[in-house]
Amino acid sequence: MAVITEEPEEKEERKPLLKNRETETPFLKPGKVTDSPAVTAHGFAFWAYFTLAVSVVTLVFIFLSSLIPQDDKAWFLSLPKDVRLHYSKGRTIKVQITPNRPPIKVFAIEEGPRDAETVVLVHGIGCSSYSFRQVIHSLGSSGIHAVSFDLPGSGFSDKSTLEENERWGGVLGSLYDVYSDIKEKGLFWGFDQLVETGQIPYQENKIRVSTTRSTRPLSLKSEEMGRVIGQVIDSMGLAPVHLVLHDSAVGMGASWASENPGSLSSLTLLDSDSKSMALPLWVLEIPVLREFVLGFSFAYAGFLRLCCSRSIEMSAAEAHRVLLKGRDGRRAIVGHGKGLNYSFSLEEWGGSEAVKGMPLQVLWSNSWSETWSKEGRQVAKAVPGAIFVTHSGGRWPQEDAADEIAQSILRFVLSLPKSIRQVKDEPLPDHIQKMFDEAKDGAHESHHHHQSHGGHGHHHGGHDHVHAGYMDAYGLGHGWGS
Numbered sequence: 001m002a003v004i005t006e007e008p009e010e011k012e013e014r015k016p017l018l019k020n021r022e023t024e025t026p027f028l029k030p031g032k033v034t035d036s037p038a039v040t041a042h043g044f045a046f047w048a049y050f051t052l053a054v055s056v057v058t059l060v061f062i063f064l065s066s067l068i069p070q071d072d073k074a075w076f077l078s079l080p081k082d083v084r085l086h087y088s089k090g091r092t093i094k095v096q097i098t099p100n101r102p103p104i105k106v107f108a109i110e111e112g113p114r115d116a117e118t119v120v121l122v123h124g125i126g127c128s129s130y131s132f133r134q135v136i137h138s139l140g141s142s143g144i145h146a147v148s149f150d151l152p153g154s155g156f157s158d159k160s161t162l163e164e165n166e167r168w169g170g171v172l173g174s175l176y177d178v179y180s181d182i183k184e185k186g187l188f189w190g191f192d193q194l195v196e197t198g199q200i201p202y203q204e205n206k207i208r209v210s211t212t213r214s215t216r217p218l219s220l221k222s223e224e225m226g227r228v229i230g231q232v233i234d235s236m237g238l239a240p241v242h243l244v245l246h247d248s249a250v251g252m253g254a255s256w257a258s259e260n261p262g263s264l265s266s267l268t269l270l271d272s273d274s275k276s277m278a279l280p281l282w283v284l285e286i287p288v289l290r291e292f293v294l295g296f297s298f299a300y301a302g303f304l305r306l307c308c309s310r311s312i313e314m315s316a317a318e319a320h321r322v323l324l325k326g327r328d329g330r331r332a333i334v335g336h337g338k339g340l341n342y343s344f345s346l347e348e349w350g351g352s353e354a355v356k357g358m359p360l361q362v363l364w365s366n367s368w369s370e371t372w373s374k375e376g377r378q379v380a381k382a383v384p385g386a387i388f389v390t391h392s393g394g395r396w397p398q399e400d401a402a403d404e405i406a407q408s409i410l411r412f413v414l415s416l417p418k419s420i421r422q423v424k425d426e427p428l429p430d431h432i433q434k435m436f437d438e439a440k441d442g443a444h445e446s447h448h449h450h451q452s453h454g455g456h457g458h459h460h461g462g463h464d465h466v467h468a469g470y471m472d473a474y475g476l477g478h479g480w481g482s
Contacts, residue, residue: 124247153332208281219335
């Protein structure tokens with residue numbers, strides 16, 4: 001009986017234990033899974049911190065990589081295929097802005113017959129001749145000689161310059177000289193000199209001026225950019241031209257146009273305002289923001305669609321990004337933006353005597369915004385006699401309305417009288433002119449000598465020799481004329 005009575009007591013004692021286990025650990029029951037709020041909160045916090053850490057590391061990596069200068073060859077090989085194809089179609093021209101500065105290399109591209117009407121397209125800050133690739137092709141296919149070039153600081157033109165700075169001697173200068181000597185002659189050179197001569201080789205205390213070379217981004221003002229436009233037109237022998245100024249280029253090209261009216265057949269302002277530009281440069285000046293925008297293709301494409309062209313293709317946006325980012329282009333265009341003449345007045349320029357009578361066209365977007373459309377009508381009013389034409393593109397219409405832009409330019413050019421090409425005689429170098437004069441005098445003496453003998457046949461032979469020597473000086477050879 002004792003055994004029988006003890007069994008129920010054990011069962012009764014075990015039941016509460018089982019109930020307590022079930023209530024304490026309900027997740028052990030098969031078929032039932034419940035999430036604790038604390039576990040969910042910890043998981044969310046983990047992924048939030050993980051995402052933030054990855055983002056910070058990525059931005060730091062992009063920022064540090066932007067500080068490392070990229071080799072020109074590596075930069076060129078990293079360009080998209082269509083950008084390298086664009087480069088293969090052009091050529092490089094050297095321009096000299098001031099005598100005390102080295103020449104600047106400017107990339108130019110042209111298409112169409114050279115004996116036809118010439119249209120020169122000048123891009124605004126932030127883009128390049130690549131943005132006009134479709135306009136150039138369309139105009140060239142229509143029988144127009146279309147030319148575009150990269151302004152300094154943009155595209156394939158020079159974006160930096162090598163400057164020499166003078167460094168005066170002193171304590172730091174002497175230490176630098178000691179370091180230079182050790183680097184050049186070896187660490188134990190001074191000790192050897194002390195043993196051989198008994199004198200310390202660094203005890204000379206002379207004030208020396210040394211020069212150091214440093215690479216700095218180009219930063220040109222509107223007047224200097226205008227001289228670049230003029231030198232490109234002159235060196236390529238394009239005048240007179242139908243000049244198309246896009247965006248911020250009006251402040252650069254308008255002053256040059258008023259000083260050289262004989263080199264122009266017409267002028268077109270393509271969404272060009274002297275007081276504003278499509279690309280906001282302040283975005284490219286903020287340290288973290290600029291690395292993010294220039295570091296990712298999708299970020300720069302969204303940036304351009306927001307402020308320049310709503311329907312720009314991803315491949316075109318990527319091309320603009322790599323051209324702007326490479327070879328210190330960002331710093332160059334920021335410097336150019338600060339050097340623009342924002343006080344330039346279209347009203348005063350349009351009323352000047354040099355511009356009066358010049359055919360003018362204002363080609364403006366009617367779909368960007370109501371404010372921008374109103375700005376276009378004000379620009380057309382400021383320039384007396386200008387034809388006002390609208391298009392369906394954005395503020396960079398060469399990207400989303402290239403054919404429409406080309407047709408508007410074509411109709412305007414063909415409505416004008418045919419241009420008379422300016423032919424300038426190339427001045428001969430002094431040594432060539434001297435050789436030409438000596439050969440001419442020799443031929444003249446030979447003529448008198450043979451005339452006294454009653455013969456004229458050798459005179460023409462001497463004349464032929466003059467031309468042969470003139471062509472040889474240019475390396476063209478004797479058979480040039482044949």
